[in-house]
Amino acid sequence: MMRAITNRLVIIIPYLWLLFFFLLPFMIVLRIALSDLEYGAPPYTPQFSLADGWNVMWEKLGQLDFENFGFLASDSLYINSYLSSLQIAFFSTILTLLLGFPLAYGMARAPSGIRPTLLMLVILPFWTSFLIRVYAWIGILKQEGLLNQLLLWLGLIDTPLEILSTNKAVYIGIVYSYLPFMVLPIYSTLEKMDESLVEAARDLGCTRIGAFWKVTARLAVPGILAGCLLVFIPAVGEFVIPDLLGGSGTLMIGKTLWTEFFNNSDWTVASAIAIVLLVVLVVPIVLFQNAQARAAEAGR
Amino acid sequence: MTGRWSWFNITSVVVGFTFLYLPIVLLVIFSFNESRLVTVWAGFSTKWYGELFQNQGILDAAWVTIRVALISASVATVLGTLAAVALVRFPRFNGRTVFTGMVYAPLVMPEVITGLSLLLLFVAINFARGFWTVTLAHITFSLCFVAVVVQSRLVSFDKSLEEAAQDLGCPPFQAFMKVTLPVIFPAVISGWMLAFTLSLDDLVIASFTSGPGATTLPMKIYSQVRLGVTPEINAVCTILIAIVTSGVLIATILNKRRNMQHKHN
């Protein structure tokens, strides 16, 4: 009897917590996204609440509308933010992969004695504040910043490059901040890989490059996929990087949501943006979760 | 994977790590700059650190942040460990799919969404925003990270250890406390450290859920950064980096030493 209760508590306590602090808030966001904006506090008209009972709720359900979503669709600002977020996230994911794969590959090929140190060096920045790491780039990228100073001194350019407050800076920021997320899953698949597979391919007539594509790269696909999703998903909703490194022309949905909420106090539109963002991300998130579950099963 | 470490590999590792570390190193160097202009070196000085400790706003924010991080990390570690046990030890229960989804989703959820939704919850239940709302929000998203860290250790835990304890007369709950928990404890500790740093670093969720009188350090830094790069901020960042880095290094070294001892025995 005792055993049954303790067993159940192990599940019930975190379950209830997550239901209340994770799932319920989403329901609320959805509800507000479907409500009308009214100025006041809180700045939305509650469309229905449980206290009213079923009848009233049913009646009010009829009043729910997709007005806010219509508004999102009608204003090109929102559509452009979504598209530009996806575009920026997509290209920065590819850039991160281009930088991250060779790094992961080099690490996996390193002498086994120094591999744990290299691994720690990749993880360490992850423990360091995201904000600080983004902030560090401002001093480097700005007009009179260190990068321009260096390039001018080397004589590579005559006039300082304009990087900060453009999308270029946003790309750099995303690649930089999310690089460890790309490197770690790729590294772990490459590190586990049996080197004799590459040798077998070579033995059976592959050139060095052929063996790389047919065996190494092919077997690293799960790691590459996990890495890309780990970069792409949060990058789409990124706020700090476009806000600090991007310019007024940088449109990203996380930033738009923030502006709607904090500057325009439009809670319903902010909620509608959040819902659409979630819908956009649902496919990659489900992909990621499946991969996670599969990895957990495989580890069993 | 073994083999020769070719020049190509060495180059990509060096380039990768330079990219990862150079910005941080530059930031630390310029926190010791004499000049107010952060990008022009004017000699070594620690004066910005001195000024920092005069800045009451920053000190208050730091104190709030540390309290939030301590409380939220501790609660999240307990809840996250429970969630991990539920995931690993109970392959079948009603609503497991929903549960699994709720544990993994926050790992990749854009922070703006998590922050906004939690804020709307607190408004809906009329909970005064401030220190406690930030803490509750941090518990919620960091418990998922703890769960994942502990889960991966539990999966590889040899269940026959616990069975042996039961065979020797230990009731299941005690067997878990006396055998399983001590073995997975390093994972629980790293889960706590992860939760602590996540809370320490968080800007977005705290901005949404915080209220008057509960400004955290990242919020403070952010509001100053928007106005431009200043040596004081470099100094704050340097201190934070130093704390986190030494924490991680000490943990790694202790872990290594433990492992070495295990090998010796």
Next chain:
Amino acid sequence: MPSLGSIRRSFAPWDDPAAKPYISFKNVTKRFGDFVAVDNLSLDVYEREFFSLLGPSGCGKTTLLRMLAGFEEPTEGEIFLDGQSLKGVPPHKRPVNMMFQSYALFPHMSVADNIAFGLKQDGMEKGARDERVAQMLKLVKLEEFAKRKPDQLSGGQRQRVALARAVAKRPKLLLLDEPLGALDKKLREETQFELMDLQQQLGLTFMIVTHDQEEAMTMSDRIAVMDKGIIAQIGTPAEIYEAPNSRYVADFIGSGNILEGNVASSDDAHVTIKGGDGEIVGALRGSKAPANGEAAWFAIRPEKMQVSRSKPENVDNALEGEVWDIAYLGDMTIINLKLDSGNVVQASMINRSRLVEDPIGYDERIWLSFSADSGLVLER
């Protein structure tokens, strides 16, 4: 004149001075940093030979194989295959295939695709390729498993896929790195014979690395016993077993007894040594006896000694001792005898009849006797 072992071989190109070696290692040295894996080694292997490299781990046998496959280049010296130097030839251009210890089956490809991999690299057209794959699957009796992935196969099946993949390209030389190491004992014994049949059928040269002496003895035409980067002895299984050239080889192959002493006297066929166990006379190995007084070792196999309760008459050698351990193995019984010197000597008796009257028991004092030709006197 009696010969070593009981088999007369017709295949013995190594005894023919006119025969051309197929593989030739010429003064090959391989260093990894300060570590010398292979030390100035020369070795000839002939076409269609089943050749084993035998030794403990770290003796350089795998390095030798990997240099042949092209995964390592010799630091010094040169390797010739069929008269051609292999210097600088990359692995994919060598007419040599390897079966890996881990099997190295590509996990993302089916059994058939694994076998077809090398053929595709050669640009063999699809029809011929499919035919060859089918042929190979039949050869290793895995026809029904063509579409499976490697992780859906048992260890023995994986081993056979690895073998089929390695021979699919019809290489002249097949290298096998511990090919049976991952199989259990019974399967290993079966597979040994299958490998021998396959080698005969395809007419290939096999070069195999193993640490299992029984495996090497069963399958090989010749064995090279390796020790710390050099070849300690090279010869047929019977030569290695019956005429080891050193204590190292005698000890590594089979079980053996080694008794220490100093040379007391010698003639052109026998040497007498004197040590803690009295005088022992054994066969001289080689043509020249060591000088009197030199340290020498007498080596004898357990099955070459007779056990008796009373002191044997008219024998070259006899040792008395106390029964220390008895192990009944079914086909034979092994007795460990503690001599008065404290040395323990092992003898084995074939159990010819099921019923034994008054078997030898613990703590009994018994005698071991053996002729002068049963054991060897070794100088190192």
